[in-house]
Amino acid sequence: xxxxxxxxxxxxxxxxxxxxxxxxxxxxxxxxxxxxxxxxxxxxxxxxxxxxxxxxxxxxxxxxxxxxxxxxxxxxxxxxxxxxxxxxxxxxxxxxxxxxxxxxxxxxxxxxxxxxxxxxxxxxxxxxxxxxxxxxxxxxxxxxxxxxxxxxxxxxxxxxxxxxxxxxxxxxxxxxxxxxxxxxxxxxxxxxxxxxxxxxxxxxxxxxxxxxxxxxxxxxxxxxxxxxxxxxxxxxxxxxxxxxxxxxxxxxxxxxxxxxxxxxxxxxxxxxxxxxxxxxxxxxxxxxxxxxxxxxxxxxxxxxxxxxxxxxxxxxxxxxxxxxxxxxxxxxxxxxxxxxxxxxxxxxxxxxxxxxxxxxxxxxxxxxxxxxxxxxxxxxxxxxxxxxxxxxxxxxxxxxxxxxxxxxxxxxxxxxxxxxxxxxxxxxxxxxxxxxxxxxxxxxxxxxxxxxxxxxxxxxxxxxxxxxxxxxxxxxxxxxxxxxxxxxxxxxxxxxxxxxxxxxxxxxxxxxxxxxxxxxxxxxxxxxxxx
Amino acid sequence: xxxxxxxxxxxxxxxxxxxxxxxxxxxxxxxxxxxxxxxxxxxxxxxxxxxxxxxxxxxxxxxxxxxxxxxxxxxxxxxxxxxxxxxxxxxxxxxxxxxxxxxxxxxxxxxxxxxxxxxxxxxxxxxxxxxxxxxxxxxxxxxxxxxxxxxxxxxxxxxxxxxxxxxxxxxxxxxxxxxxxxxxxxxxxx
Numbered sequence: 001x002x003x004x005x006x007x008x009x010x011x012x013x014x015x016x017x018x019x020x021x022x023x024x025x026x027x028x029x030x031x032x033x034x035x036x037x038x039x040x041x042x043x044x045x046x047x048x049x050x051x052x053x054x055x056x057x058x059x060x061x062x063x064x065x066x067x068x069x070x071x072x073x074x075x076x077x078x079x080x081x082x083x084x085x086x087x088x089x090x091x092x093x094x095x096x097x098x099x100x101x102x103x104x105x106x107x108x109x110x111x112x113x114x115x116x117x118x119x120x121x122x123x124x125x126x127x128x129x130x131x132x133x134x135x136x137x138x139x140x141x142x143x144x145x146x147x148x149x150x151x152x153x154x155x156x157x158x159x160x161x162x163x164x165x166x167x168x169x170x171x172x173x174x175x176x177x178x179x180x181x182x183x184x185x186x187x188x189x190x191x192x193x194x195x196x197x198x199x200x201x202x203x204x205x206x207x208x209x210x211x212x213x214x215x216x217x218x219x220x221x222x223x224x225x226x227x228x229x230x231x232x233x234x235x236x237x238x239x240x241x242x243x244x245x246x247x248x249x250x251x252x253x254x255x256x257x258x259x260x261x262x263x264x265x266x267x268x269x270x271x272x273x274x275x276x277x278x279x280x281x282x283x284x285x286x287x288x289x290x291x292x293x294x295x296x297x298x299x300x301x302x303x304x305x306x307x308x309x310x311x312x313x314x315x316x317x318x319x320x321x322x323x324x325x326x327x328x329x330x331x332x333x334x335x336x337x338x339x340x341x342x343x344x345x346x347x348x349x350x351x352x353x354x355x356x357x358x359x360x361x362x363x364x365x366x367x368x369x370x371x372x373x374x375x376x377x378x379x380x381x382x383x384x385x386x387x388x389x390x391x392x393x394x395x396x397x398x399x400x401x402x403x404x405x406x407x408x409x410x411x412x413x414x415x416x417x418x419x420x421x422x423x424x425x426x427x428x429x430x431x432x433x434x435x436x437x438x439x440x441x442x443x444x445x446x447x448x449x450x451x452x453x454x455x456x457x458x459x460x461x462x463x464x465x466x467x468x469x470x471x472x473x474x475x476x477x478x479x480x481x482x483x484x485x486x487x488x489x490x491x492x493x494x495x496x497x498x499x500x501x502x503x504x505x506x507x508x509x510x511x512x513x514x515x516x517x518x519x520x521x522x523x524x525x526x527x528x529x530x531x
Numbered sequence: 532x533x534x535x536x537x538x539x540x541x542x543x544x545x546x547x548x549x550x551x552x553x554x555x556x557x558x559x560x561x562x563x564x565x566x567x568x569x570x571x572x573x574x575x576x577x578x579x580x581x582x583x584x585x586x587x588x589x590x591x592x593x594x595x596x597x598x599x600x601x602x603x604x605x606x607x608x609x610x611x612x613x614x615x616x617x618x619x620x621x622x623x624x625x626x627x628x629x630x631x632x633x634x635x636x637x638x639x640x641x642x643x644x645x646x647x648x649x650x651x652x653x654x655x656x657x658x659x660x661x662x663x664x665x666x667x668x669x670x671x672x673x674x675x676x677x678x679x680x681x682x683x684x685x686x687x688x689x690x691x692x693x694x695x696x697x698x699x700x701x702x703x704x705x706x707x708x709x710x711x712x713x714x715x716x717x718x719x720x721x
Contacts, residue, residue, distance in 0.1 A: 047613065050693050050708050157717050195710035205710065319707055320716040349716065355701055356692035360685045365659035366596025366650075370700055373692065377701045 003029035003226075004518060006247055006261035008233045008276065011086015012500050013487040013507045014267030015211030015219070016132065020511030022224035026518055029259055030216075030225065031249050033232040033268070034058060034082030037089060039213065042204040049202045056081040056090050063232065065411040066271070067400045072450075074302060074416035079454035080269060084229055085212030087269065087454065088500070090201045092323060093208045095135045095182040095501040097126045099333050100145040102495035109338040111421075112390050115492045116464045116473040119145050122505055129504035133209040134188040137180030143333040153185045155325075156194075159349045161316050161381055162326040168439040169328065174432070176347065179327040182209035182501070189214060198350075200322035231257075232407055236264065236280040236289055236483070243482045244289075250407055263482045263514055267507075270300065270456040270489035274397040275412045277460070277485075290460070290477035290485070295470050297398055299391035299458035300414065301494040304422055305451045308433035309351050309382035310442025316381055318350040324384075325349060331432065332388070332496040341425025342388040342496040345433065352380025381442060385429035386453055388496040389422050397459050418450075426450070455499050459489040474513040475506065486510055578615055578626055581640065585630040586611060588642035590687050592650045593659050603696040610690035622686070629683045632675040633658075661685045 005021055007014045010032035018028050037045070037056070045055035054077070058064040066076055081089045100119035105112040127149040129135075136153035155178040158166070162176070169176040183200075184207040187193045191214065194207035206213045219225035231249045234256065239245040246258040266273045274297040278288040288296050324346045332342040353361070355373050362372045400413040430447050437445045463469025466478035471490050477483040486507050488499040578586070590607050591599050599607070614622040633641035636652055644652065653659050656670045661684040663669070669676040691697045698706035702720065705711030 046708050051689070157714075159716050160718055194713055196705070196713045196716060197710035198707035315719070317716075317720055319703070320705070322707065354693075354707070355697050356689045359688045359692040359697070360661070363660060363662055365593050369593075369688070370595065373697075373700050 001029060001228075001257065001259045003027050003259065003261045005029075005263045005265060005514060006259045007031070007265045007267055008247060009033075009086060009267035009269065009272070009487075010084045010211070010216060010227055010229075011081075011267065011269065011487075012088050012091075012211060012503045014086065014265070015084075015088070015215040016129070016504045016507040017265060017267060017486060017511045017514075018225050018227075019132075019215040019219040020508055021515060022219040022222040024511075024515045024519065025224060026515060028219070028225045029261070030219075030227045031231040031233055031247060031259060032082075032084050032086075032227060032229050033063070033272075034084065034086075034230065036084045036227075036229045037212065039206065042202060045202045046197070046199050046204050049199055054078050055202055056083065058082045060406050062406045065403055065405045067403055067411060067413045068416065069413060070395070070415040071417045074414050074452060076271065076414070076456075079452070080271070080456065083212070084216055084227060085210050088210045089212065091208075091210075091454070091500060092200060092498070093181045093183045094323075094498045095130065095133060095137075095180050095209075096329075096497040097145060097505075098495045098497055098502055099143065099329070101333060101337070102493065102497070105337060105493050109336065111338055112493050113461075113463070113468075116462055116469075122502075122509070123148055125505035125509045126501065128508050129501050130182075132215065132508070133182035133501070133504060134184055134191070135180050135182050135209075135501070136185040138178050141177040141329055142175050143329050151180065153188055156181065156183070156185050156323075157325070159321065159325050161318070161349055162347055164316065164381065164440060165326065165347045165383075165436065168436050171439060172435060174328055174345075174436065175330050176326050176328050179324055179346065181323060183207055183323065196321045198319060198322040233268070233276055234279070234407060234409055236276065238280075238282055238284070238289070238480075242284065242480065244480060254407060263484065263518065265484040265486055265510075265514070267486045269487055270459040271397050271412050271414070273485055273487060273489045274300075274459040275399065275410075278397075278399050279409055285479070290470055290479045290483060292479045293467055293470060295393075295461065295468070297459050298393045298396045299461055300395045300397055300416065301389045301391050301457045301491075302416075303386040303453035303455050303494060303496065303498075304389060304418055304426060305384060305386050305453050306426055306430065307348070307351070307382050307384050307448040307451075308430055308437065308445065309380050309448070310434075310437035310440070310445040311352075312379050312381055312440070312442055315378045318348075318352060318378055318380070319354055321349050323349070329497075331429065337388075340428065341390075341421050343425050343429045344386045344496045345429070345436075346384040346386065348382040348384055351382025352378070381437065381440065383433040383436060385426065385433060386496050386498075387422050387425040387429060389494050390419065391458055391461070391493060392417070392419060395458075453498070455488065455494070457488045457491045457494045457499060460485045461492050462490045463492065475510045476513075484510055484514065576623070578611070578623060578630075581642070582627060582630045583608065583611065584642040585633055585640060586626055586687075588644070588649060589629065589633055589653070589658075589683075590691065592646060592653055593684060593687060594691050596650065597646060599696075602699075603691075606694035606696035607687070607691055610694055611687075614686070614690070625678060625682055625686070628675055629679050632672055632679055635672060636670070659684065661688075 005028045007030040048055040103115040106114045137151035138155040192205045237246040244264045246260045280289040326347040328345040399410040403411040460470040
């Protein structure tokens with residue numbers, strides 16, 4: 001199999017990149033390890049989701065094998081999805097731009113590192129990503145960085161519970177504003193309007209942006225893109241000149257096949273991108289491909305999270321929608337981030353247990369059971385906190401030499417920990433959230449245990465210096481001139497915001513760079529790859 | 532799975548629509564058989580109508596303490612049938628184990644008892660509770676009773692309270708999995 005650009009991974013980064021290249025007449029082949037999840041089966045997936053099963057579970061399961069170590073066990077189950085669409089299959093759809101300060105932690109606060117690009121560099125790509133995904137929002141966030149364009153779709157109105165939170169926040173001097181999201185508040189780009197099915201991790205209407213429903217079919221419709229599902233990349237093969245010559249991959253029959261191309265892009269997520277590089281050893285690069293810095297897999301970060309909940313006397317009507325509509329970015333921006341960690345507050349539209357959980361936990365039956373469900377349901381309000389984690393070299397993806405996946409490839413090993421910076425931020429977030437809930441007059445205020453967002457970040461960070469980064473400002477590997485690494489793995493710092501919109505913006509920017517390289521202005525024939 | 536005479540006989544019984552637990556012990560119907568073993572042995576033969584009726588009769592006492600309305604019954608039948616289609620045979624086996632136990636304790640078809648008698652029987656054997664205390668006596672068929680209490684009871688309660696019938700208890704007509712009016716979430720329920 002041959003292409004101009006070979007892409008590994010059909011998720012947010014790979015799908016967006018494939019579309020951007022295919023639209024420019026560049027022939028791309030996308031290898032996706034997981035299947036095409038048939039949209040016609042979403043009803044069945046919804047029922048599984050409602051039974052608290054993971055409908056996106058990888059089959060065979062041992063294709064997803066991994067191990068964990070370190071003080072905190074970061075689990076990947078339910079935090080990534082393998083399939084055409086990648087993690088956009090199950091994401092929440094929250095589509096925030098990073099703040100301009102998020103790119104400058106070192107120069108502004110003397111912590112971590114700066115990105116090699118700034119918010120103004122990325123702004124027009126954010127606007128393009130918002131148009132592509134269909135982001136609903138309104139410019140009511142006091143801390144938002146400047147925008148060149150309005151949101152493509154009107155915001156989802158604040159919920160009943162948001163309207164309870166708003167005056168409490170106001171009295172405490174806390175700003176509550178709309179949460180931008182890649183979900184159709186109106187029909188958009190051939191996809192339906194949201195119908196409040198309240199199962200957003202399996203959207204049965206297609207209203208939530210998901211690259212399997214939009215970008216991938218649009219790319220295929222150009223005639224320039226081919227997506228090969230259930231094709232797992234095993235390693236990258238180098239030419240004598242030190243460029244990638246082929247991706248070696250296998251399908252269910254485990255027979256090795258090769259995809260050759262002029263340019264290769266890894267878009268398999270922060271864990272799998274790093275793993276594939278580390279699996280691609282050679283005499284010239286015994287520590288893994290593109291790993292001259294020794295940083296492939298290092299600086300793995302996520303967003304530690306907690307919920308703070310409290311019980312209301314009155315009914316607050318949860319579970320009528322599957323996403324949150326309000327947030328506060330105040331504590332991610334307005335502070336001395338040298339000493340105070342950044343965190344977001346997400347005001348939950350569904351806190352507390354649903355009827356099935358209440359019923360099962362009650363130990364009751366018959367009329368007493370019914371009475372308990374009626375009494376207990378709908379009285380909880382909650383705030384979810386996402387904290388910024390600073391990159392730490394010790395947090396890393398490596399290969400476990402003793403564990404292999406279903407193709408016989410070494411499984412990834414995740415070493416993960418949290419530092420004092422993050423723990424202080426979570427403690428402060430708990431206090432602030434508790435004050436908001438107390439102002440509302442809630443009782444039984446408590447926080448849940450530590451959790452993590454489904455965001456895997458770092459592992460092939462971008463930068464200008466090949467000694468301290470893996471990819472350059474265009475996401476090209478410093479060490480391999482025809483290899484690009486896209487996705488949240490290239491983030492230098494995590495911010496407190498969900499990464500997907502930035503992943504898409506960076507993918508659009510990388511596509512522009514790759515296209516310019518393959519099709520220089522005025523060139524009628526494909527240009528030779530840069531050396 | 533190891534092939535044994537007991538598995539063969541239990542499988543044949545299931546295929547014939549018989550209650551595997553009603554077989555004599557030497558034919559594999561008694562003894563300390565774990566729920567998992569029963570589930571596997573029962574195989575994928577679909578639940579018979581009578582079995583479904585017994586299971587619904589159990590759920591009526593468990594969930595409402597009265598006979599289901601047509602809507603409540605339909606909601607639970609949908610759930611049970613979907614579970615039984617899961618391909619592994621696990622839930623078919625679990626449900627069949629449950630029906631077998633109920634019929635054994637009732638001395639006939641459980642569903643033929645009126646609600647009060649069903650409730651009395653279930654209370655007597657503590658079969659509407661999902662908790663099992665350490666050392667708690669579980670009646671004449673302890674492994675089956677344990678499976679019913681720890682697996683069937685929470686499964687049926689969860690399935691029912693995720694359905695339209697369960698959400699109706701809290702007066703929601705649309706709920707997770709049933710799409711509806713997008714503006715509804717912005718105000719209180721009518």
